[in-house]
Amino acid sequence: MNTTISPAAPSNLRTSATPYGYVVAAILSVVYTCNFLDRQLMSILQESIKADLKLTDTQLGLVSGLAFALVYTVLGIPIAWLADRTHRVRIIAIACAVWSLASAACGLAVSFPTLALARLGVGTGEAGGSPPAYSVIADYFPPRGRGVGLAIYALGVPIGSMVGSGVGASIDKAYGWRMAFFAVGAPGVLLALLVLLLVREPQRGRFDTKAPDADHKADRLSLSRSIRLFFTDPTLRLTALSSGMSAFVGYALLNWTPSFLIRDKHMDRADLALYYSLLVGLTGMFGTFGSGWLVDRFARLNRRAYALVPMAAFALSLPCFLGFVWAPTWQLALVFLAGPAMLNNMYLAPAITVVQNAVPSAQRGVSSAILLFVLNLIGLGGGPVFIGKVSDMLAPTHGAQSLQLALYALTPFFVLTMLAHYAASRAIERDMARTAAIPASA
Numbered sequence: 001m002n003t004t005i006s007p008a009a010p011s012n013l014r015t016s017a018t019p020y021g022y023v024v025a026a027i028l029s030v031v032y033t034c035n036f037l038d039r040q041l042m043s044i045l046q047e048s049i050k051a052d053l054k055l056t057d058t059q060l061g062l063v064s065g066l067a068f069a070l071v072y073t074v075l076g077i078p079i080a081w082l083a084d085r086t087h088r089v090r091i092i093a094i095a096c097a098v099w100s101l102a103s104a105a106c107g108l109a110v111s112f113p114t115l116a117l118a119r120l121g122v123g124t125g126e127a128g129g130s131p132p133a134y135s136v137i138a139d140y141f142p143p144r145g146r147g148v149g150l151a152i153y154a155l156g157v158p159i160g161s162m163v164g165s166g167v168g169a170s171i172d173k174a175y176g177w178r179m180a181f182f183a184v185g186a187p188g189v190l191l192a193l194l195v196l197l198l199v200r201e202p203q204r205g206r207f208d209t210k211a212p213d214a215d216h217k218a219d220r221l222s223l224s225r226s227i228r229l230f231f232t233d234p235t236l237r238l239t240a241l242s243s244g245m246s247a248f249v250g251y252a253l254l255n256w257t258p259s260f261l262i263r264d265k266h267m268d269r270a271d272l273a274l275y276y277s278l279l280v281g282l283t284g285m286f287g288t289f290g291s292g293w294l295v296d297r298f299a300r301l302n303r304r305a306y307a308l309v310p311m312a313a314f315a316l317s318l319p320c321f322l323g324f325v326w327a328p329t330w331q332l333a334l335v336f337l338a339g340p341a342m343l344n345n346m347y348l349a350p351a352i353t354v355v356q357n358a359v360p361s362a363q364r365g366v367s368s369a370i371l372l373f374v375l376n377l378i379g380l381g382g383g384p385v386f387i388g389k390v391s392d393m394l395a396p397t398h399g400a401q402s403l404q405l406a407l408y409a410l411t412p413f414f415v416l417t418m419l420a421h422y423a424a425s426r427a428i429e430r431d432m433a434r435t436a437a438i439p440a441s442a
Helices: 019-053 057-083 088-106 112-126 130-138 143-154 156-175 177-185 187-198 223-232 234-263 269-298 305-326 330-343 348-358 361-408 411-437
Strands: none
Touching (some): 019 057, 019 156, 019 177, 057 112, 057 130, 057 223, 088 112, 088 130, 088 177, 234 305, 234 330, 234 361, 269 305, 269 348
């Protein structure tokens, strides 16, 4: 399960990265912020888009979730496989430029098909973002400090949500939803150039069991064999499944909360831009970084912490979620929302760390892509569409309350998510038992 620390390679004994390693993690976190900002801008603008393009809630769920998720997940694996064999930093930079241009193109949409096509372009670019970045960060952070390094990168999720909510809602109110896409997409091209200038391609596998200068080409597998080995490993398989269930709840809530606050809680877009954006940003950053910090410490005592920390987070999140949906005012709703906004982010950094620590360096990119394939296909592809579909089904009989009732329908998925994380923790425990049973000389 965990990467073995080799006594023959002194650098492997480090428990923290060099200062430049933290700089790299911070730069790539900015890229991920741009990535997530472009991805989530749809949820902030979808009420305006719905009115302008005459879309249904199901269509909104498709363009914000499934249409993006399909191309993102399918292309992510072969791109990651290429990144395991070529220059990862260049792939990240190219991907950043592509998704930024495609996001700007969303502002040109005149119908559901043209908007969906532009979103496919965003998914195509973003498919090349995270798996190579995970691999790069794993080569700047040793296993015992990798949770924090990957949590720094994952801060792009709450920061991107915060910036997207604030900037997107403000521009939408002042200039319209199309200008919001143009304004958010353009800076990504410049950021792609900065990545090429500031981020150095690290030595692959420098903290692995092999000596830092060892040839890792022997660890490279065919794409089909890499996929097969991932899904035959119980820990990786259940980590991916529990992450997918977590993302189902997380993306359903993240994509529909702005619409819910506007429709049901009568929140003004100016208040949305200020209060909602600050809430999801600050609580999300605390939860994301906190999860990485917690698992780096608790996993030294028991590696089940990689799954038990997210399980506990979702258990604490459920009553807050129910309070959020029930709350009679948007002010009280935001108070309850602070719980899910913080706690529902606490699965990603631990899951990425499990994968990065469990596979050889030559397979980290494609293994990360497989994790994201499952996570996004279940979560991003299912969560937003589920809420939109249930809302449309209930609209004829429940009218304005249909979205509120659709959100209540998420409750069983919180329970399923907790059970999935518990199952992953048991798989990790079995890995620990097998490792302990192997003689030291083996």
